[in-house]
Amino acid sequence: MKYVDEYRDPKAVETLSKEIHHITRHPWTIMEVCGGQTHSIVKYGLDRLLPPEVTLIHGPGCPVCVTPIELIDTACELAKLPEVILCSFGDMLRVPGTHEDLLRVKAQGGDVRIIYSPLDAVAIAQANPSSQIVIFAVGFETTAPAQAMAIIQAQRLKLQNFFVLVAHVLVPPAMEALLSSPENRIQGFLAAGHVCTIMGYEMYEPITQKYHVPLVVTGFEPVDILEGVKMVVHQLEEGCAIVENQYARSVHRCGNVEAQRIIDDVFEPASRNWRGIGSIPNSGLKLRPAFARFDALQHFHDRIHLTEATTSPSSQCESGRILQGLMKPSDCSAFGTRCTPDHPLGAPMVSSEGACAAYYRYRPESIAKI
Amino acid sequence: MQQLIQEIFLEAFSNSYLNTLQDSAVLPAQDGRLAMTTDSYVVQPLFFPGGDIGSLAVHGTINDLAMMGGNPRYLSAGFILEEGLPITTLKQVVSSMAKTAQDCGVQIVCGDTKVVDRGKGDQIFINTTGLGVIPQSVDIGPHRLTPGDRIIVSGDLGAHGMAVLSQRQGLEFSGNLRSDSAPLHTVIADLLNHHITIHCLRDLTRGGLASALNELATAGPRTMTIEESRIPIGEPVRGACEILGLDPLYVANEGRFVMFLPPEDVDKALSLLHQHAVSQEAAVIGEIGVTPSTPNQTLVTLQTRYGTHRILDLLSGEQLPRIC
Secondary structure, three states, rough: OOOOOOOOOOOHHHHHHHHHHHHOOOOOEEEEEEEHHHHHHHHHHHHOOOOOOOOEEEEEHHHHHHOHHHHHHHHHHHHHOOOOEEEEEEEEEEEEEOOOOHHHHHHHOOOEEEOOOHHHHHHHHHHHHOOOOEEEEOOOOHHHHHHHHHHHHHHHHHOEEEEEEEEEEEHHHHHHHHHOOOOOOOOOOEEEEEHHHOOOHHHHHHHHHOOOOOOOEEEOOHHHHHHHHHHHHHHHHHOOOEEEOOOOOOOOOOOOOOHHHHHHHHHHEEEEEEOOEEEEEEEEEEEEEHHHEEEEEHHHHOOOOOOOHHOOOOOOOOHHHHHHOOOOOOHHOOEEOOOOOOOOOOHHOOOOOOHHHHHHHHHHHHHOOO | OOHHHHHHHHHHHHOOOOOOOOOOOOOOOOEEEEEEEEEEOOOOEEEEEEEHHHHHHHHHHHHHHHHOOOOEEEEEEEEEEOOOOOHHHHHHHHHHHHHHHHHHOOEEEEEEEEEEEEOOOOOOEEEEEEEEEEOOOOOOHHHHHHOOOEEEEEEOOOOHHHHHHHHHHHOOOOOOOOOOOHHHHHHHHHHHHHOOOEEEEEEEEOOOOHHHHHHHHHHHOOEEEEHHHHHOOHHHHHHHHHHHOOOOHHHOOOOOEEEEHHHHHHHHHHHHHHOOOOEEEEEEEEEEOOOOOOOOOOOOOEEEEOOOOOOOOOOOOOOOOOOO
């Protein structure tokens, strides 16, 4: 498979591992931002190919994990309405809300449909004119253009039964929030290649300067990740802090300008609550006034009744500290015991990009033996 | 209803046991132990590249018999039809089922049909029960798994699951994604006739290779190690799984099995397997290790292409496609 196999080549992986060993002199802590990268690292055991001085910590780049619990509860309430068809990406279905997840609402008769592209929801809206279609719009900058496109399409088709529950989040504000935290121990970043494919990497340049952290835009395959680590370690050992692009086969400095324009046409930045982390200014997207009629929260506001408890996430879940890289899943006392994919306390245990899910699936030996 | 039975089912499945239309089919005594299994088929879409619900309802059940070393003889067929189902669709499914049964050398000897109200079913559900005969000397099962046994998969993995999924979701992948649905009893019989010592067999249906290995390792109990680089997976399946974020080791197959056998029988088994179209790509992928000493010990380990190891665990629930 072209563009995949050469980036999984065992020889190249071995060479990069040796080179990283060769250049590393000091202990370094590097965060991979994206949950997709976390899964590659744990799945292929890439962290085990690094010298002991290099520690990888897992970042908040799992859109499912950071979606606040009140939005999941809202999605569940919407899916229970008899006239509503709730469309969602597959990963969201098992993420626990306060009392239940979307999979349970579906099992109890709610019409919840897994979609592969937001445009699927437009087709569902056309095919079901007597139903109200709500798309649970989750994701980083990567999925935002397709989402914006679906909304523009719905407007063009004059669909009256298409609504969006917007839960989009943005990466750079979250990175700044991590760096400015007093608990921060991140010395370098592997930035998320897919987000940069859309947004480019200019916006990271002031961040690397302000906090003096090197940042390498990195892909998702084993060779990509080790090459990214090597570039960050090289900068750290040299005392540099600049933005470099390992993922040049996909990412340009300016990104995909057309996709950025579509996002900007439909959405504007807004403060957003991150599950387990809290509110981060300008870290989310909301619909611009011209598209406000698609806002599911506004349209259904008198039909949704969230109970008081919905605003307090499980006190036993350490996902906030895990998403900030302050602890590893295996450091959590609930990991693998009180919290499993069948009975998750938090989203990172069930999302396909969640760090806890990666550890549970590929490293069950890290579950504390009782 | 009588007309439906006469015109569609009897005509397609006709044989001396079925044609009497009595309360039970009366079958002759068999020489050997009997294997019996049942399975229900609810696949959507009804027709997919490489098969349909009718052929699947035959293959799936006779493969379960074959995995015990059984030679499939008879099937029952129960149909639940949703009101409004076009008769032409039913005829297509029934005729595919009849042809598949004939090709596999089994007879459909009894059956039942119910029609449910519109909205109470999903076009067609089929249940088939199979009866087969196990030769006296054959003893296949997880109790025979032995440290040092080699693990063979019979062919490339994941084609059925990905063909059905992409057809169902209207996903257009380049490349030829066709279900691997196929009967496995002939190749198993050939191995047994050539005195290959088969310790254990499992068809790799729902949950794929990873789930089958975990179930058998737990039943043993035994530990197993397999090597990623030796597992055959076709390019179209790899590509489709890559895009959707699915792991082909957990994707369903309908014409693939995993076999455990002593190392001395491996070469002969492989050369026999390679003579059958259904197992042309059979390959040794790993072996059985020591018996687990503690209840929490990892049972199935995958050696990656990079020499690192990871645990191949059971999935909780189904694989769900990812966001990005």
